[in-house]
Amino acid sequence: MEIWLGLWERYWSWPMLQVNGLILANLLGALALGLVVGYERTYRGRAAGMRTYGIVCMASAALTVFAGYPQAWWGQAQACPLFGADPTRVIQGIVTGIGFLGAGVIMRDGLTISGLTTAASIWATSAIGVLVGVGLYGAAIVATGMTAVLMLWGARWEGYLPARATLAVTVTSGDEVPLAEEAMFAVLKELGFSVVEGSLRIQSLPAATRWYFVAEADRARAGAVLPEVARRLRACVGVQGVEIAHARN
Numbered sequence: 274m275e276i277w278l279g280l281w282e283r284y285w286s287w288p289m290l291q292v293n294g295l296i297l298a299n300l301l302g303a304l305a306l307g308l309v310v311g312y313e314r315t316y317r318g319r320a321a322g323m324r325t326y327g328i329v330c331m332a333s334a335a336l337t338v339f340a341g342y343p344q345a346w347w348g349q350a351q352a353c354p355l356f357g358a359d360p361t362r363v364i365q366g367i368v369t370g371i372g373f374l375g376a377g378v379i380m381r382d383g384l385t386i387s388g389l390t391t392a393a394s395i396w397a398t399s400a401i402g403v404l405v406g407v408g409l410y411g412a413a414i415v416a417t418g419m420t421a422v423l424m425l426w427g428a429r430w431e432g433y434l435p436a437r438a439t440l441a442v443t444v445t446s447g448d449e450v451p452l453a454e455e456a457m458f459a460v461l462k463e464l465g466f467s468v469v470e471g472s473l474r475i476q477s478l479p480a481a482t483r484w485y486f487v488a489e490a491d492r493a494r495a496g497a498v499l500p501e502v503a504r505r506l507r508a509c510v511g512v513q514g515v516e517i518a519h520a521r522n
Contacts, residue, residue: 292342296335303334303405306417310398313424314391321378321391329374329395330402333367337406364403371399394424438490440466440499441520444506445513446482452511454484460505465491481513487520 304327311326340363375392397420404413446452458468472487488502499517506515 296338296342299334299338299405299408300331302410303402303413304331306330306401306405306413307398309417310394310401310420310424313421314394319391321395326395326398329371330398330405333371333399333402334406335402336363336367337403341407367399367403368396371396390424394420437492438466439469439520440488440502441518442484442486442488442502442506443516444484445515446484446511447513448480448482450511452482452484453509457484457506457509457512460509461488461502464502464505466502467491 307327307330308323310330311321311323314326315322375395378391378395379386379388381387397416401413401416401420404410404416444452444457461467466488469487469489472485474485476483476485499519503515503517506512506517
């Protein structure tokens with residue numbers, strides 16, 4: 274009985290409760306900030322949503338804040354720490370671990386890469402959790418606001434800036450009627466696009482040939498819309514099928 278009473282006093286004494294309360298407050302704050310950032314991903318129907326961001330931010334804060342209270346480890350609750358702790362090594366481990374998590378949400382489909390914004394925002398959320406963990410609450414709140422605003426309206430701001438449209442094009446041709454590639458490239462030129470140098474890839478199949486390339490608009494805000502490009506390319510001699518998508522790489 275005396276052993277249990279000793280353990281109770283060791284881990285549930287008033288100084289230990291104070292430390293746990295401070296850590297809990299940090300975790301709740303980090304969780305709230307992570308949920309704010311993750312709401313945008315949930316709103317847009319992404320796989321990584323509020324729960325993912327909240328957990329990442331809270332876990333990053335937990336792994337950082339505990340390094341500030343070495344005197345409370347294993348129920349010590351002494352006035353001065355028994356030994357020093359290096360939070361930078363903990364932060365290094367957090368950054369490495371979040372890198373693996375971010376890599377898991379990046380997907381590549383042909384010439385299109387998706388998930389980069391989600392990966393970057395998860396990484397930023399871990400940094401927010403670290404800021405909370407080391408007690409820089411003002412910086413954490415500002416970083417949360419900046420990240421959330423950029424994710425919510427960043428794409429809209431990009432739309433106002435001059436930019437060239439880039440298309441990932443796949444053209445399928447049969448062996449019976451050869452593809453008139455010069456005519457195909459001429460059609461693209463007429464529509465305001467040119468093939469990006471080094472992007473052309475040709476796949477020879479048993480009964481067909483597929484051309485993969487990236488077409489870039491010659492001028493900002495120039496270039497026909499996707500249905501028009503698909504229709505004109507489909508009308509070229511030898512073309513059996515056309516697949517077009519915006520190239521995000």
